[in-house]
Amino acid sequence: MRKRIIIIEDNSSIREGFSAVLDTVESYEVVNLYDNCEDALSNIDKDNPDIVLMDIELPGMDGIAGTVRMKKQIPNCIVLIITVLEDSEKVFRSLCAGAGGYIVKNSNLSEIVQNIDEALAGGAPMSLSIAKMVVQSFRQQQDSPLTERETEVLQSIAQGKSYSKIALDLFVSKETIRTHIKNIYRKLEVSSKADAIKIANSNKWVIGRPL
Amino acid sequence: MRKRIIIIEDNSSIREGFSAVLDTVESYEVVNLYDNCEDALSNIDKDNPDIVLMDIELPGMDGIAGTVRMKKQIPNCIVLIITVLEDSEKVFRSLCAGAGGYIVKNSNLSEIVQNIDEALAGGAPMSLSIAKMVVQSFRQQQDSPLTERETEVLQSIAQGKSYSKIALDLFVSKETIRTHIKNIYRKLEVSSKADAIKIANSNKWVIGRPL
DNA sequence: TAAGCAATCACCCAAAATGGGTGATTTTGT
DNA sequence: ACAAAATCACCCATTTTGGGTGATTGCTTA
Secondary structure, eight states: OOEEEEEEOSOHHHHHHHHHHHHTSTTEEEEEEESSHHHHHHTHHHHOOSEEEEESSOSSSOHHHHHHHHHHHOTTSEEEEEEOSOOHHHHHHHHHHTOOEEEETTOOHHHHHHHHHHHHTTSOOOOHHHHHHHHHTTOOOSOOSSOHHHHHHHHHHHTTOOHHHHHHHHTSOHHHHHHHHHHHHHHHTOOSHHHHHHHHHHTTOSOSSOO | OOEEEEEEOSOHHHHHHHHHHHHTSTTEEEEEEESSHHHHHHTHHHHOOSEEEEESSOSSSOHHHHHHHHHHHOTTSEEEEEEOSOOHHHHHHHHHHTOOEEEETTOOHHHHHHHHHHHHTTSOOOOHHHHHHHHHTTOOOSOOSSOHHHHHHHHHHHTTOOHHHHHHHHTSOHHHHHHHHHHHHHHHTOOSHHHHHHHHHHTTOSOSSOO
């Protein structure tokens, strides 16, 4: 049976281009084209796609939120993100949202078909370059102004712990933790937990994920 | 000039095996073998390695902490983790710690040499399977008991924001946020921010990384 | 050796945040 | 139409937080 494909992409050239290209493939059937998620979502049951090609940058609901809803509606469909490999943050978030893989915008027909077939076959349709990019984005920077202990404390703050709890966990006095916090605030030039976490995170001075 | 290599691995068979194999390569020089990080660290300046092959599971300081200190001592050296591809959590953490790549324990000579040469060449010596595994570990679970709004609120909590700040950001009253928190606590059967974050994180009900 | 940094701890204070309770209304989706 | 979700309000006591101004110990490095 031919695989049903829908394309959600606001750039009409790219949208029509992909569509034209995919329609030449025997085993595919492009059932619908959309320039936004909302319309696609409201037709999703009728379209009943096997594959969704989704742009990340979209007017209204973006491709990440769209992916979440799409997977909720029809969990068996595979969402492939159409990307230009620029924003590793967005790529990462769409992965978390349940995207099944990627298609690079300037791919040629055979690459696109290969990606889709990989996805259909259940393999992880993720190119090495994308995986590397995402993983790369987790590398900790080495030039943090924070000491190891301060990083540890900030990490605990990011886990929502109170000063007292951190003190217990690190076997020191609450006052010691307070001192560390004060030093962290001074070094990062902030005066609240949220700001400290934001600064430290954007500079990758702490590990992004609570472990 | 021959590249200086040290191997840190507590299993003597693997350690000696790698050493023997690498010594047959013209461009490599295995300068030392260790069965723990501590000894390796104290000799690091003398050994002055270009490449460190490091096991993750080690007695005493583990390979992740070892990687951090190693990179701090000699930032230019490349740490390659010797792994059996089992624990995606550990793999992820070693990436964050600054590991430059991976070598699978059962690799044959040509694979090992290829990985090391890739690392030396500055490429990211990471197999697709490892990258996939790590990225996979970030997939959000779909069966969260939390609503979208509640997830959003918990996410903000994990960013260290106060109820007032969250209320401002989401354009609702502080009381609304408090209600959401109460519902979150009830659903997760906890009664503190830290516990809620811990539960939600271990079940991947929130995206692991603060964005 | 002296200076500097890191890590530890203490006490003061006022403002803010938190957790729990008990309500309510409106919107949304099925 | 019913249930779930999202919104808001006011009560209460306790804890947490941020800022200040100290101090001691140990390590490193100029």
